[in-house]
Amino acid sequence: MAEDCCSFQLISGAGVLNVKGLENFTRTTNLAQRRLSYAAVAIIGPQSSGKSTLLNQLLGTDFTMMDAYEGRGQTTQGIWIGKGIGIEPFTIAIDVEGSDSSERGQDGTTTFEKRSALFALAIADIVIINMWCHDIGREHAASRPLLKTVFEAMTRLFGARKTTLLFVLRDQTPTPLERLKHILRRDIDQVEIIALPNFLYEKERFNEQVALLRQRFIHSISPGGLVGDRKDVQPASGFPLRVEQIWKTIKENKDLDLPALEVMVATFRCEQIAKEKLSSLKLNEAWLAMSKALKSGPVSEFGKKLSSILESYLSQYDKEAMDYEESIRKDKRQRLETEALQFVYPAYAAMLQHLRSTALKCFKTRLEKTVKEKQGDGFEESVDNCGWCGMLEFERGCEDAIIKQRVSGWLAEKVNVKDRLRGDIETLKSKKKAEYKSERKKIKEEKIKKGATATAGVVAGVTVGAALTLVSDPVTASATGIGVSTATIQLIDTARDIFRRS
Numbered sequence: 001m002a003e004d005c006c007s008f009q010l011i012s013g014a015g016v017l018n019v020k021g022l023e024n025f026t027r028t029t030n031l032a033q034r035r036l037s038y039a040a041v042a043i044i045g046p047q048s049s050g051k052s053t054l055l056n057q058l059l060g061t062d063f064t065m066m067d068a069y070e071g072r073g074q075t076t077q078g079i080w081i082g083k084g085i086g087i088e089p090f091t092i093a094i095d096v097e098g099s100d101s102s103e104r105g106q107d108g109t110t111t112f113e114k115r116s117a118l119f120a121l122a123i124a125d126i127v128i129i130n131m132w133c134h135d136i137g138r139e140h141a142a143s144r145p146l147l148k149t150v151f152e153a154m155t156r157l158f159g160a161r162k163t164t165l166l167f168v169l170r171d172q173t174p175t176p177l178e179r180l181k182h183i184l185r186r187d188i189d190q191v192e193i194i195a196l197p198n199f200l201y202e203k204e205r206f207n208e209q210v211a212l213l214r215q216r217f218i219h220s221i222s223p224g225g226l227v228g229d230r231k232d233v234q235p236a237s238g239f240p241l242r243v244e245q246i247w248k249t250i251k252e253n254k255d256l257d258l259p260a261l262e263v264m265v266a267t268f269r270c271e272q273i274a275k276e277k278l279s280s281l282k283l284n285e286a287w288l289a290m291s292k293a294l295k296s297g298p299v300s301e302f303g304k305k306l307s308s309i310l311e312s313y314l315s316q317y318d319k320e321a322m323d324y325e326e327s328i329r330k331d332k333r334q335r336l337e338t339e340a341l342q343f344v345y346p347a348y349a350a351m352l353q354h355l356r357s358t359a360l361k362c363f364k365t366r367l368e369k370t371v372k373e374k375q376g377d378g379f380e381e382s383v384d385n386c387g388w389c390g391m392l393e394f395e396r397g398c399e400d401a402i403i404k405q406r407v408s409g410w411l412a413e414k415v416n417v418k419d420r421l422r423g424d425i426e427t428l429k430s431k432k433k434a435e436y437k438s439e440r441k442k443i444k445e446e447k448i449k450k451g452a453t454a455t456a457g458v459v460a461g462v463t464v465g466a467a468l469t470l471v472s473d474p475v476t477a478s479a480t481g482i483g484v485s486t487a488t489i490q491l492i493d494t495a496r497d498i499f500r501r502s
Contacts, residue, residue, distance in 0.1 A: 005061045005093070007082030010243070011119075013097065015078075015112060017247050022240050029083050031090070032237035036323050038090040039220050039227060040239075042120035045130030047098030050199055054130060054168065055093055057210045058217060060085030063095045079116055089221055090236070096120050115250045122246045122256055125227045126164045126220065133169045133195070164227050167193040168213075235323035237273075238265045266324040270332035273320045277313040278339055284309055287344075294347055298354035298397065306347070307404035310340055341407055348401065348410055352417045355397035363390030363425055367432060380433055387425045394421055 006028050008021045026032060041059065043051045052063040061082040077097055084091035099113040120127050194213060197205040220226040221233075234242065242265050249256050281287065287309050293299050317336055321329045366386040370379070398414055 003085050005082040005085050007062055007080055007093075009078055010081045010094075011079040011116070011247065013077040013112070015115070015251060017244060019244065022243060025081065025083075026240050029090070031092075031239060032235075032320075034090045034236040036233045036235060037221070038092065038236045038239075039126065039217075040092040040094060040124040041084070041126045041128065041217065042094035042096060042124035043128040043130055044096045044117050044120050045098060045128075046132070049098065049130050049132055051098060051128075051130045052095055053199060054128070054196075054210070055095055057207070058214050059087055059091055059093045061093045061095075063093075079119065084217070087217055088219060091217065091220070092239070094120060094124055118250055118256065119247055121163055122250075122258065123243060124163060125230060126166060126217075128166045128168055129191075130168050165191040166226070167191050169193065169195045232262070233323075234262055234265065235269070237320065238269045238324070241265050241268055263325065263328070266328045267332075270321050270324055270328055273317055274332050274336035274339075277317045277336060278343070280316075281309065281313045281340055282343065284313075291347055294350045294354070298351060298358060298401075300400070302348075302351050302401045303403045304400075306344060310337075310344070310403065310405060313340065337405065341405060341410075345410065348403070349413055351401045352398070352414060355394055355401065356417050356421045358397065359390045359394035359421055360424055362393045363387060364428070366390070367428065371432065371436070379436055383429050383432055387429050390425050391418075391422060394418060 006025055008025060009018055010022060011017050031038070041055075043055050045051050055061055056063055059082075061084065063080055063082065079097065080095040082093045082095075084093050096116045096119075097112070099117070196209050196213075199206045216226055220228070221230065222228055242261065245261055245264065246256065249261070286305065290299055290302070290305060299305070314333065314337060317333055321332070363386055366389055367383065370382045370386055395418075398418075403410075
């Protein structure tokens, strides 16, 4: 099955741009994937000069051709485009309505002729100007008014864009070719001129010459090719937008500032690519699964997984936008990264809260165990160790949660959560230490009371208060005249030992 060149009418005879058709052509031919590896070839010239026929044979397209038996008439209306078949690089063929037609002459205007010629010059890398040899030197038959418009425009456009002009002279006459070139170059300089025999009467020679010419369109963008020296090539993904904006500007009779137009296209396309990547990120299955899991607890390898997702879409942006102007490309990438990080930030904040809860729970578990197992002078140190372990648990979790694209705002949030965790731990530590001290004090007092009561029961004439004084402060007891026997003193010494041990 023959390959389809996907030809369609891009601009109607009334000057209406077929936006949907252009979008379909771009999608069907995978034009955006060509990046810088493509070329656009347009053909202009008088009506019924065989433009469509020549383009079909050069590039393998299927544009409608004039039926010679029906006589001259307007075959191509408006501007048509199609994909070159069997041509590398990817080549866009642009067939422009012929000039000097009786149909256009009836309304007394050449506006569309001028606009379409200017459009061809602005959008194409190669413009073929198709003319009959016997018309050279004539005013209207040779399309001199049209060519005047074309080359006036070129003096403005060439500062921004290099277009290769290829004059094809049809039905070569006995007049020497050099003579024809001399006549033509009185008006136009720095063009390439090629002569072809008559298509109807010398078809074999015509086909041979066209086959040779076709070879020049193969690898046309390679060094030494027809447009091998072109500069500032715009990515194929921006072709539809350039078509729209160039035709809009021409229709509005505004100055066609191609450098400004290219900046606008680059800005729009980079923004469009960034928007597409952000939308895709929001619907990413791995991201949605992480978001769902975060509702019930922390996610293992959170930082690694999230970094991978973000890096994937940033890399896709880099690949699709790499052929646009660097400063614009980088600016839109930075904005994409910022918006992507803003979108996923709530998930990071939720992850930190889970880590804080986990660390606090770990601290409490260790603390309860310490309370049960540790007694004496090492208790407070053990409590402090529990706090240190809780903070370490949080830090380890944060290392697992941090993403490759480090952001100051995210680091600040981590510090805030960490400070709140430390405050909670310090509060619990202080409370537990105070409880421990209070309990120890209570135990000491109980032991003292029990020892003092036992002593008082065997010490004759000594009150419980005096016995306590004897136990805790024997010097004061002696000074106040509290006298006891030797047996009583032995009992008091025993009570004092109890006091000291407690």
